[in-house]
Amino acid sequence: MKFTLQTSDIHSKARAGTLETAHGNILTPIFMPVGTAGTVKGVHQHELKEQIKAQIILGNTYHLYLRPGLDTIRGAGGLHRFNSWDRPILTDSGGYQVYSLTEVRKIREEGVTFRSHIDGSKHLFTPENVMDTQRIIGADIIMAFDECTPYPCDYRYAKDSIDMTHRWLQRCCERFDNTEPLYGYEQSLFPIVQGSVYKDLREKSAEVIASYGRDGNAIGGLSVGEPAEEMYAMTEVVNNILPRDKPRYLMGVGTPINILENIALGIDMFDCVMPTRNARNGMLFTRKGIINIKNKKWADDFSPIDADSDLATDLFYSKSYLRHLIHSKELLGAQIATLHNLRFYMWLVEEARNKILEGTFYEWKNSMVKQLGERL
Incomplete structure (x- = not known):
């Protein structure tokens, strides 16, 4: 994998780059739709x-x-090959899912014992077998096994957690470096910075992660309930340490405003379930703000979902029709809303990249942030 930094914004730390992988190039900043179980819910691969x-x-x-x-x-x-997607894939390590299974998991130095949410069967994830598992899955970018701390989290727990995450990282790297990819193309391993909302722990973790010199680096343990200001503060601390010539991935973030503000802080890669999950519940993101399509005010609105969006040209569906589908619990309603929200997120990062290349990102970002949080 190769990352080429093309330009940086003169008024912020926003960057535009190109990430080259075995399954194609990625123009950054980039948003990654979440296909948890091998599919982005309700969306065909050709879509x-x-x-x-x-x-x-x-x-x-x-x-x-x-x-x-x-x-x-x-x-x-x-x-x-299993899901017929011939472009790049990133897999997270399962650390966040294990973190969310509070009642049915036990964390030890060896790894994490947990019970399946499907049938209650008992399993063990270790740094070593998580590397083996991601070799088998075959993603272009794979993540180190870490512990994601909750928010709020006391200092002692957070410190002990990053120390263990760093020990697990050493084991991940040893296993990764001593095994080979299975399908004839290279994979890249990204370590993950942790440390909750404690500046000194984030600095320590970023220094450790940077010292491994991997192809890219990730920031985890944010967007777990902390105020946005804390997220931005920790991202800025970490990005001041992580190497400039490697891609930076902020895991699980977030709202359109979160994405723009973190691009301005130097983040290159994002993922979040928000556009798909919220779509299924009738929440739509547009350039002028947020729409709850279930509201009665849209019942007789026959204008496109987002009149300024190129997706509106592709879909030709009105707010009134989509509201009808959502209220009727028709599957097509969730599908249209999902297509819209994901296309909006992709437009957002594409436009951010264009503005960085043009040298107008900072002003554009500030004007967009004022609009994106409005409730329409």
């Missing part, structure tokens, strides 16, 4: 390419490990 214009999608190690299982994925020749 991801042609309408949403996704360049890379995300899969989840925990969910794919449980279902369909590693034997099936390996038998297919890896996730790319």
Whole structure:
């Protein structure tokens, strides 16, 4: 994998770059639609390419490990062949999912013992077998196994957690470096900075992660309930330490405003379930603000979902029609809303990149932030 930094914004730390992988190039900053179980819910692969214009999608190690299982994925020749997606894939390590299973998991130095949310069966994730699992899944970018701390989190717990995450990282790197990819193309391992909202812990973790010299680096443990100002502060602290010539991935973030503000702080890669999950509940993101399509005010509004969006030209569906579908619980309603929200997120990062290249990002970002949070 190769990352080329093309230009930086003169009024912020925003960057435009190109990330080269075995399954194609990625123009950054980039948003990655979340395909947890090998699919972006309700969206065909050709729609991801042609309408949403996704360049890379995300899969989840925990969910794919449980279902369909590693034997099936390996038998297919890896996730790319299993789900017929020929562009880049990133897999997270399952650490966040294990973190969310508070009542059914136990964290030890060896790894994490947890019970499946599907059938209650008992499993163990270790740094070593998580590397093996991600080799089998075959993603272009794979994540180190870490512990994601909750918010709020006391200082002692956060410190002990990053120390263990760093020990796990050493084990991940040893296993990764002593094994080979299974499907004839290279994979890249990204370590993850942790440290909750404590500046000194974030600095320490960023220094450790940077010292490994991997192809890219990630920032985890944010967007877990902390105020946005804390997220931005920790991102800025970490980005001052992480190497400038490597891509920076902020995991699980976030709202359109969060994405723009973190691009301004030097983040290159994002993922979040928000555009897809909120779409299924009738929340739509547009350039002028947020629409709750369930509201009665849209019942007789026959204008496009987002009149300024190129997706409106692609879909030709009105707010009134989409509201009818959502209220009727028709599957097409969730599908249209999902297509719209994902295309909007992709437009947002594409436009951010264009503005960085033009040298007008900072002013544009500030004007967009004022609009994006409005409730329409």
